[in-house]
Amino acid sequence: MSANAPRYPLVLVPGLLGFIRQLGYPYWYGIVSALRRHGATVFPVLVSSVNSSEVRGEQLLERIAEVRQQTGAAKVHLIGHSQGSLTARYAAAMRPEWVASVTSVAGPNQGSELADYLQGKAPHGSLRERLLAMVLRGIARCMALLETGYKGSRLPMDVAAAQQSLTSAGVAAFNAKYPQGLPATWGGEGAEEVAGVRYYSWSGTLQPGITDQGGNRFDGPNRACRIFARTFVREAGHCDGMVGRYSSHLGKVIGDSYPLDHFDIVNQTFGLVGKGADPVKLFVEHAQRLHAAGL
Template identity: 25%
Template structure:
């Protein structure tokens, strides 16, 4: 009997992946098996009669599609603010699916509330991870989170106990130590709160009362006060998960007058105010998150990109020195 572990009972009842094999002890049997994706798979090999016992020597050989690239486990991509999988021709992770799927990489894209607390978004993500794992017949998955998506993923791993189902978490510009601009907007730090709040609400397109309420819940979830005072102590890293982080760094036009500050990326006009606020208060940043705050686990460095460029927006147009793919 050869079957996927979750289908072993049904296979024993007459629905195996391949016809039940009949061979005498010591004889070799050849099984041709076509799997639906690249990467790691678990197969259940057992005698039909549970009491029969048996030992097996297995040899695996790839016959077709052997050139396909893959990660060991499927990847689940988790968006940040105002996220989506598709809006018309636009994808949040612009062009990523079309670029890596043909190479062989199995991936799914989570669709969460555009903005809300990490507790709410994390619950939504956990439900979708369960569905993706069944869809991919995966023992584990890798999470890739941009911005708040990385914080939501940490919540799923630690608070919701998904460390046994997640092999690695890769975060891109996630504010692991909070982002000062949300503290400012909510009045948790002294300064121009009204200006910061208006900037963030306009950036997110939050115009209705409910949207503004959800947006403020998201802002609090990403504040320095909450991340350092509550979230990080309550969500320690799972020792069984590999944590990796990247982030972007951008500059304003005036920075190019000083070679020491020049970084070869012009901040997008949409987030230039965020860049200016963070630069003065906290230092180098990507327009919404500082480099220091984005560091978590194994930090692999900076990209020449602002927060929008990092995922190929808008519509795949990024600065000439940065190709997000």
């Protein structure tokens, strides 16, 4: 371990339809290797790609236990992308003695307006909901077959629970149970430390002339984010295509307007990001921040 590396291992938690590696291609493209080059101990983990944040959180607790046993570390740092943020928050609320910090990266900590829109267009019990569920289950099953970074037992799927977990109402119910690190006011910052756990967050926004240039000119997910952004009302013009700028706030807000869409922020796809953006640097700098905090 480098003298500038965090004291505890970093556990990276993916979002909806997340993975570790698909046929060798990593979810955290270039991020794990960069962190390891700087001396950090890093574990990208897998939880159910489609399920509620609580179910995923219980699975994450099992992964944390495995990392603690493997490394001998008393605690871990949890870094969650998208729904991975809610998953990490649950784990920290359940076992704070196992967690040194939780970092939300583009996490829907107040829900996603995109999820609200989809629920409105495909309400519970409707044909549209059944079709959407069928598509998501199909994608998740194909991804499970292509997963090369996970060797554990088959993980359960629950499309309806996943969708509800990401809506504003679903996250509000989650927040009522697990409020650690949440801002008291909309757009503010939350407590930086709760029950011995540090809380951090960062996120990006779509910025015409920046996030639609550079590698993003050739990036399909970026185009999808620009379409998804049209569903936002409360945070119109202030979202990354899937999560709103202020909805992402948790604990100490490192930044909420990086020129990064929802996929750019984890250096997807193949590092095709906006003009001048460097998402990998944000992770390396955060590892150094945790080290400086004695963590």
